[in-house]
Amino acid sequence: MPLSEPIDRTRLFAGLNTIADVSLMQKELLAKLPLRLVSLSEGADVLREGEAPTDSCLVLSGVMCRYKIVGDGRRQIVSLHLPGDLPDLQGLYLDNADHGLSAMSASRVALIPNEALRRLIAENPSVGVLLAKMIAVDGSILREWIANIGRRDAAQRMAHLICEFFVRMRALGFAEDKIVSLPLTQSELGDATGILAVHVNRVMQLLRGRGLISSRGNHHRVDDWPGLKRMGDFNPAYLHMRASLAQLGLA
Amino acid sequence: MPLSEPIDRTRLFAGLNTIADVSLMQKELLAKLPLRLVSLSEGADVLREGEAPTDSCLVLSGVMCRYKIVGDGRRQIVSLHLPGDLPDLQGLYLDNADHGLSAMSASRVALIPNEALRRLIAENPSVGVLLAKMIAVDGSILREWIANIGRRDAAQRMAHLICEFFVRMRALGFAEDKIVSLPLTQSELGDATGILAVHVNRVMQLLRGRGLISSRGNHHRVDDWPGLKRMGDFNPAYLHMRASLAQLGLA
DNA sequence: CGTCTAATTGAAGCATCTCAACATGCGTGG
DNA sequence: CCACGCATGTTGAGATGCTTCAATTAGACG
Numbered sequence: 017m018p019l020s021e022p023i024d025r026t027r028l029f030a031g032l033n034t035i036a037d038v039s040l041m042q043k044e045l046l047a048k049l050p051l052r053l054v055s056l057s058e059g060a061d062v063l064r065e066g067e068a069p070t071d072s073c074l075v076l077s078g079v080m081c082r083y084k085i086v087g088d089g090r091r092q093i094v095s096l097h098l099p100g101d102l103p104d105l106q107g108l109y110l111d112n113a114d115h116g117l118s119a120m121s122a123s124r125v126a127l128i129p130n131e132a133l134r135r136l137i138a139e140n141p142s143v144g145v146l147l148a149k150m151i152a153v154d155g156s157i158l159r160e161w162i163a164n165i166g167r168r169d170a171a172q173r174m175a176h177l178i179c180e181f182f183v184r185m186r187a188l189g190f191a192e193d194k195i196v197s198l199p200l201t202q203s204e205l206g207d208a209t210g211i212l213a214v215h216v217n218r219v220m221q222l223l224r225g226r227g228l229i230s231s232r233g234n235h236h237r238v239d240d241w242p243g244l245k246r247m248g249d250f251n252p253a254y255l256h257m258r259a260s261l262a263q264l265g266l267a
Numbered sequence: 268m269p270l271s272e273p274i275d276r277t278r279l280f281a282g283l284n285t286i287a288d289v290s291l292m293q294k295e296l297l298a299k300l301p302l303r304l305v306s307l308s309e310g311a312d313v314l315r316e317g318e319a320p321t322d323s324c325l326v327l328s329g330v331m332c333r334y335k336i337v338g339d340g341r342r343q344i345v346s347l348h349l350p351g352d353l354p355d356l357q358g359l360y361l362d363n364a365d366h367g368l369s370a371m372s373a374s375r376v377a378l379i380p381n382e383a384l385r386r387l388i389a390e391n392p393s394v395g396v397l398l399a400k401m402i403a404v405d406g407s408i409l410r411e412w413i414a415n416i417g418r419r420d421a422a423q424r425m426a427h428l429i430c431e432f433f434v435r436m437r438a439l440g441f442a443e444d445k446i447v448s449l450p451l452t453q454s455e456l457g458d459a460t461g462i463l464a465v466h467v468n469r470v471m472q473l474l475r476g477r478g479l480i481s482s483r484g485n486h487h488r489v490d491d492w493p494g495l496k497r498m499g500d501f502n503p504a505y506l507h508m509r510a511s512l513a514q515l516g517l518a
Numbered sequence: 519c520g521t522c523t524a525a526t527t528g529a530a531g532c533a534t535c536t537c538a539a540c541a542t543g544c545g546t547g548g
Numbered sequence: 549c550c551a552c553g554c555a556t557g558t559t560g561a562g563a564t565g566c567t568t569c570a571a572t573t574a575g576a577c578g
Contacts, residue, residue, distance in 0.1 A: 094413045110507055141388075141395075159409060165461065166343045218527090421533075462534080463535055468559085
């Protein structure tokens with residue numbers, strides 16, 4: 017449902033800013049885009065597999081995910097998206113969505129008509145380059161997920177997922193106290209890592225047992241960042257961020 | 268090593284043509300790009316993880332792959348690339364490669380200076396849209412790989428991989444007799460699907476035993492296409508091809 | 519307080535891995 | 549042409565990580 021609250025248009029640059037230097041002019045152009053604010057309850061879909069997208073989705077608050085359903089009905093989450101992300105930019109160029117897009121927690125998003133985005137890109141190629149970079153980074157993260165699921169065991173996968181989420185949140189200015197809210201149930205964590213929920217539980221206990229993290233509900237505290245990083249074989253290069261780990265206080 | 272043989276410039280459009288309608292003018296513009304022909308022996312790297320790409324790679328012949336190496340040294344192949352593909356387009360927008368790019372069989376590629384590509388896109392936005400679409404489809408295939416590895420068992424994964432390879436080859440005009448040359452060793456098939464080589468062997472025997480495929484060396488014949496499709500839970504929508512399966516003779 | 523979802527625990531089964539050996543094919547050099 | 553070496557394919561047996569099924573506990577919410 018559309019809301020009347022004011023939209024935080026700086027969110028438009030938040031994600032872009034972590035990977036590229038967005039000029040003042042580009043910010044102004046982006047801020048002028050027509051936005052339709054929508055509030056989503058937990059689990060709500062913005063887009064379903066097979067639908068033809070007419071708008072691009074900007075996450076304002078909450079955590080969203082893209083997912084696919086395989087033949088036997090099981091779900092695979094293919095990416096997580098934080099405030100400032102544009103999870104479905106490739107919808108600008110594809111006729112039908114090959115995945116669903118839904119809210120993992122109550123979220124607010126801004127819908128941007130693809131027509132307006134296309135016009136902006138056409139008139140202002142430098143903005144197009146920014147968005148292309150965002151799509152490219154998205155692809156890079158997808159590749160790392162493939163490697164994560166294909167070649168690491170359950171504990172490593174989970175550790176890697178938490179590392180990625182933590183670093184991305186941090187880059188956006190969240191999680192300053194090393195406490196990160198990962199609003200996923202264990203079942204959803206399993207959908208993201210290709211593990212069954214019951215086993216996620218045991219893996220999380222393992223991570224906690226080793227003193228890497230501690231949890232209370234959805235809120236997780238990173239107790240031993242070097243250890244978690246090592247356990248997850250985490251190297252942030254694939255995130256293509258402008259800031260180094262050191263600059264994020266995560267040396 | 269650079270060769271002096273004539274370059275088949277129609278390869279420049281082959282991959283694009285399967286997903287988009289490339290106009291005559293666009294073909295002419297692409298054909299004018301400066302190309303540097305390079306011949307690769309099996310296993311040769313065009314790009315290694317961490318390197319800064321200066322050229323984009325167009326596959327002229329052979330099969331190439333992008334891959335990542337995880338901490339313990341194991342390899343995960345994240346995509347396969349056929350003649351007409353531009354496997355590393357996102358290198359246009361990223362400073363450092365997050366993956367390696369290598370030849371799975373003796374291959375010929377054409378290297379296109381990124382500078383020239385960027386100029387072409389800037390002067391001719393419609394070509395930029397074509398390439399953006401290619402990057403978007405690339406992302407879609409990555410997502411399907413995540414779902415494949417995360418949520419299907421070994422036999423399904425392998426069947427799905429073969430289906431994808433077969434359809435993509437077919438769309439390019441190969442494999443008309445339902446015989447497809449998949450120049451991967453069982454170890455490499457394992458790297459692509461997240462399975463160990465020994466187990467790949469048993470899975471291939473299973474597929475052969477069910478009459479889905481038959482193999483002689485690297486050449487595999489699809490004996491039961493509907494069966495293979497069913498086994499691999501294969502739905503080609505994610506390839507975003509212009510041609511339907513029916514149009515490819517694979518109803 | 520009752521209901522519902524999510525987290526936790528246990529036990530048993532199975533898919534995949536691991537280790538180890540042997541077979542096959544292929545290119546190379548004698 | 550044969551002999552050899554090496555990479556790849558094949559087979560077997562045992563270990564294990566993850567799944568499956570089932571039941572219980574904890575926590576959130578009206």
